[in-house]
Amino acid sequence: MSHVSPDALPQYTAAEKRHRVFAIMSASSGNLVEWFDFYVYAFCAIYFAGAFFPASNPTVQLLNTAGVFAAGFLMRPIGGWLFGRIADRLGRKKSLLISVSMMCGGSLMVACLPTYATIGAMAPVLLLVARLIQGLSVGGEYGTTATYMSEVALRGQRGFFSSFQYVTADRRPAAGGAGHRHHGSAAQRGGDPRLGLAHPVRTRRRRRRGRAAAAPCPARNAERGRPR
Known part of the structure; x- marks a missing residue:
């Protein structure tokens, strides 16, 4: 195994070091935004199910939403091949700019889509198109x-600085999960029927009323001529 002495390494000026480190941080930030936008769909799937699909069956709604989420993964290999060719011909920076722009466009499209109640079957079709764009983008960006x-x-x-790609990629579930836990706890406190959750205080009250109604009442039994 060959060993490279420190004297053989190129000597960078302070300005060049800052420029390279800034480029690494910029690429890492773009990687974080890309993966956050791609995975935030999974945390919001419970809400997308009722908005973009028919309300006939909640289970079918969730399965359709999960299917649209999986479609994004099918586009990742195609995105890797496509943006690899773009990077070789136009340069790495232009390829990354196109990839990030496509991800932003897909996320904006999801945010602005009309619901199923407004445009009918076109809502899930456009949602699928947006997810395919996002999958193509994140596959090429990686x-x-x-x-x-x-x-x-x-x-x-190079090993140290290249590792920031994986560091930022692993932060995206935590960023998305923090917001999901906040909304989830609020839904539990309020008893969101879409999640199948009931208000805990109201549930306890209903149980007490049920037990009180089922318990024998001496005064009522005496009026009916029954023994206590």
Whole structure:
């Protein structure tokens, strides 16, 4: 195994080091935003189910929503191949800019889509199109970011700086889950019927009333001529 001495490594100026580190942080931030936008759909799927699909069966609604989510993964290999060619021909930066722009466009499309009650069957079709755009984008961004960060990183520290891609990619479930836990706890306190959750205080009250109604009442039995 060959060992490269520190003297053989190129000497970077302070300005060049700042430029390279800034490029690494920019690519890492874009990676975080890409994966957050891609996975936030999963945390909001329970709400998308009732908004974009017919209300005939809640289980079918959730399955349809999950199917649209899975469709995004099918586009990732195609996105990796497509944006790999774009990166070789136009450069890594342009490929990343196109990828991030596509992800933003897909997320904006999901946010602005009319519901099923407004446009009918076109709502889930447009939702699927938006997810396919997002899947294509995140598939192309992942490989391009890995290549770009390894090329821009300082010699002798490429493994360290390239690891930030995975660090930011692993932060996206925590960022999305924090908001989902907040909304979920609010729904539990309020008893959201779409989630199949009942208000805990009201449930306890109903149980007490049920037990009180089922318990024998001496005064009522005496009026009916029954023994106590």
